[in-house]
Amino acid sequence: MSFVTAIDIFQSYGNRPIIERVNLSVEQGEFISIVGASGCGKSTFLRLLLAQERPTHGSISIDGAAAAVEPGLDRGVVFQKYSVFPHMTVRENIVAGESMRTTWGRFFGAELKAARTRADETLARIGLDHVADQYPATLSGGMQQRLAIGQALAAKPSVLLLDEPFGALDPGTRLSMHDFLQDLRAETGMTVFMVTHDLDEAFKLGDRVLVFDKPRWDPHDPSAYGATITYDFDARDGGIPFQRLKESINVRTTP
Amino acid sequence: MRLINLVPSRPLALFLVLLPFIAVIIAYAIGSDIRLTANPQDKLLPAPSTIGETMVKLTTEGDRRTGDILFWQDTWASLQRLALGIGISGSLGLLFGLVIGLLPMARSLLAQFVAVLSMIPPLALLPILFIVFGLGELSKVVLIVIGTLPFIIRDMSQRTLEIPDELLVKAQTLGASSWVIALRVALPQVMPRLIQAVRLSLGPAWLFLIAAEAIASDSGLGYRIFLVRRYLAMDVILTYVIWITILAFIMDWLLRRASKRLFPWAEGGL
Structure with a gap:
């Protein structure tokens, strides 16, 4: 039984199909990179995974649960920007990862103290303990994204969704963010979906690389057909195939 | 050098700030002098010294009949009405703005209704208010509320809608309920904008206050101005006008300072 299952997903806006016939099954702990040209539905697919949108057809289930109708605790997310709360300090942002689910959205008394201690541990681990009392606006882009990831993980989601998380960062920061993400992953064994434009990044971080593309193309009406997963690469072992006994490299052919 | 790159030095900047004020005072003094030399009894442009004396007299001497200093009584009465009106508008505006901005159901229900309501000229409703609420304090406060509330509601709902979707989705993935999202995400983010909206509403609020006081009242800054108009007491009117300007x-x-102090994270945006 796979951890994340997408069965026969179609999504269209009005009568414009965006993605069609997407089937996917992902094991727990896998890191899935999603690449594709702009407008090929990879962000749409991530929003479907997030349950921010509901598919026009088909269903996505995580850990055997029924298809979600709205975003919830089991899905963590980091966007390219606006991923942390600008009106909370860095420490409060991490605490919010745990406290948002309570009735008042905040902790009081001893609970607050304990949450702050945990937040400080998290901040030390993600290297932000020296800016704990600052507001996110004063941090660099890389630090903000690290904070966003730390905040998402504080809620202990079962799946982490990243929508071009490092798209706005400079190459150097991006490399250190890769290390950071790989460390975190080794630590938590989290199932991750990451949408990216950067193929190197996709193969470096992912266990699998999914390519979204339009298998059918009408030159007179480019938006007539939606995109689907056209390639599903095994990206382990540095993307070099045939290093293991059983391997699933497949080029999906759509009927 | 291009004009757009010409930046004044600090002393020059200060001088430029003060220049229009000084110019107005000098222009008034000259105008007043010309009229007073032609006719020492002229009441239209009293000499600055006369205004100064009137100011001292108004703020220190009590009324002949009651002994109360009317100037401070008027100020107190007006400020009370203004604070009450703006306070009610601000709180209701924030509440409705958040509800309309966050809940699509409420948006469908109320947004267009408020848009239509905001088109009613509040002063046209003043007779109705006097008829319904009588000539007392209530009708004045209600006029200020009616005059400023639709604007604040529309501004607040717009600001709430402008909160990036990413933040609302993020809060949901952290398990926040609609209530917690309103309380912990939307409310703090629109608070600086509320102060902004209240600042913008203060002008109309004064307008409605003075209009209501001018028509029916027995105290207040607007009442006094329109009362002494009968005696052509320009020195009193000018004193009150200057005082109202200073108060505003x-x-x-204060609101600007409060916004900076309370919401340091919003610094760049305002």
């Missing part, structure tokens, strides 16, 4: 400016300044 101080309020605006």
Whole structure:
């Protein structure tokens, strides 16, 4: 039984199909990179995974649960920007990862103290303990994204969704963010979906690389057909195939 | 050098700030002098010294009949009405703005209704208010509320809608309920904008206050101005006008300071 299952997903806006016939099954702990040209539905697919949108057809289930109708605790997310709360300090942002689910959205008394201690541990681990009392606006882009990831993980989601998380960062920061993400992953064994434009990044971080593309193309009406997963690469072992006994490299052919 | 790159030095900047004020005072003094030399009994442009004396007299001497200093009584009465009106508008505006901005159901229900309501000229409703609420304090406060509330509601709902979707989705993935999202995400983010909206509403609020006081009242800054108009007491009117201007400016300044102090994270945006 796979951890994340997408069965026969179609999504269209009005009568414009965006993605069609997407089937996917992902094991727990896998890191899935999603690449594709702009407008090929990879962000749409991530929003479907997030349950921010509901598919026009088909269903996505995580850990055997029924298809979600709205975003919830089991899905963590980091966007390219606006991923942390600008009106909370860095420490409060991490605490919010745990406290948002309570009735008042905040902790009081001893609970607050304990949450702050945990937040400080998290901040030390993600290297932000020296800016704990600052507001996110004063941090660099890389630090903000690290904070966003730390905040998402504080809620202990079962799946982490990243929508071009490092798209706005400079190459150097991006490399250190890769290390950071790989460390975190080794630590938590989290199932991750990451949408990216950067193929190197996709193969470096992912266990699998999914390519979204339009298998059918009408030159007179480019938006007539939606995109689907056209390639599903095994990206382990540095993307070099045939290093293991059983391997699933497949080029999906759509009927 | 291009004009757009010409930046004044600090002393020059200060001089430029003061220049229009000084120019107005000098222009008034000259105008007043010309009229007074032609006719020492002229009441239209009293000499600055006369205004100064009137100011001292108004703020220190009590009324002949009651002994109360009317100037401070008027100020107190007006400020009370203004604070009450703006306070009610601000709180209701924030509440409705958040509800309309966050809940699509409420948006469908109320947004267009408020848009239509905001088109009613509040002063046209003043007779109705006097008929329904009588000539007392209530009708004046209600006029200020009616005059400023639709604007604040529309501004607040717009600001709430402008909160990036990413933040609302993020809060949901952290398990926040609609209530917690309103309380912990939307409310703090629109608070600086509320102060902004209240600052912008202060001008109309003064307008409605003075209009209501001018028509039916027995105290208040607007009442006094329109009362002494009968005697052509320009020195009193000018004193009151200057005082109202100073009060309005101080309020605006205090609100700006409060916004900076309370919401340091919003610094760049405002």
